[in-house]
Amino acid sequence: MKFLFDWLPVICFFVAYKIAGGNEEAAQHFINTYMSGVVSGGSVTADQSPIVLATVIGILATVGQIGWLKLRKQKVTGTLWVTLVLFTVFGGLTIYLHDEVFIKWKLSILYWAFAVGLLVSDWLFKKNLMRQSMQEIIQLPDQIWSRLNMAWVIFFAIMGALNWYLAFVLFKGDTDAWVNFKTFGVTGIMFVFIIGQTVYLSRHMKDQA
Template identity: 90%
Template sequence: MKFLFDWLPVICFFVAYKFAGMNEESAQHFINTYMSGVVSGGSVTPDQSPIVLATLIGILATVAQIGWLKLRGQKVTGTLWVTLALFTVFGGLTIYLHDEVFIKWKLSILYWLFAVGLLASDLLFKKNLMRQSMQEIIELPDLIWTRLNLAWALFFTFMGALNWYLAFVVFKGDTDAWVNFKTFGVTGIMFVFIVAQTVYLSRHIKDQA
């Protein structure tokens, strides 16, 4: 359930994009009727409607995530706040200008900010964010915590570059392919990375037993 909750905006974005893509005229009518005040020129073309509607749904899903956590008295992580801020800014530009370029950039910038945050916290403030988030679950030597923090920073750097390359080079002009990558490709790569991390850490956990 937590996995579905964490990925709620991505799932909602994907479903909304595919649904709008299969019903472009209806999506266009909805946007031009109810969202004319927040789109440049007051209207969008049928082919622009899927990304505009999906972006709106993605933003609302992220707001709903935060609202649900607040209602339950749970902590809203800095990561989620940053995600909402970037989603609102870059998603807002995509909606207003009905241009998918901005929402595509959002994913890369988000990953790069995560990478910078991990490195800056460790190097400048001597705070290992990976250790702070996982130390209640597992115990590891200091060196392994440092490696883990660096590994995630490099991973996010790579993912940001990969998203940029696929969005603006490989899938340039093919938003549908990029949406598929954003939903399934990112999830698959993240899963493989976490499995590899678990295998690596398990050796050191055993050593401490």
């Protein structure tokens, strides 16, 4: 359930994009009728409507996540706040200018922000954020915590570059292919990385026994 909750905005974005993409005229009518005040010129074209509507739904889903956590008096992580800010800023630009470029950039900037955050916290403030988030679950040697933190720095840096390449080079002009990558490609790569991380850490957790 936590996995579905964490990925709720991505799922909502994908579903909204696909539904709107299959009903472009209806999506265009909805946006031009009910959202004319938040889009430049007061209207969008039919082909622009899927990404605009999906972006709106994605932002609302992220707001809903935070609202749900607040309602249940649970902690809202810094990661989720950063995601909301970037989603709102870059998604807002996509909505207002009905230009998909901004929402595509958002994913790369989000990953690079995570990479910089992990690196700066470790090097300048001597705070290993991966350790802080996981030390109540597992116990590892200091050296392994440092490796884990750096592994995530590299992972996020690569994912940001990969998204940029796919969005603006390989899939340039093919938003549908990018949305599929954003939903399934990113999820698959993340899953494989976490499995590899778990296998690696399990060796050191055994050493701790």
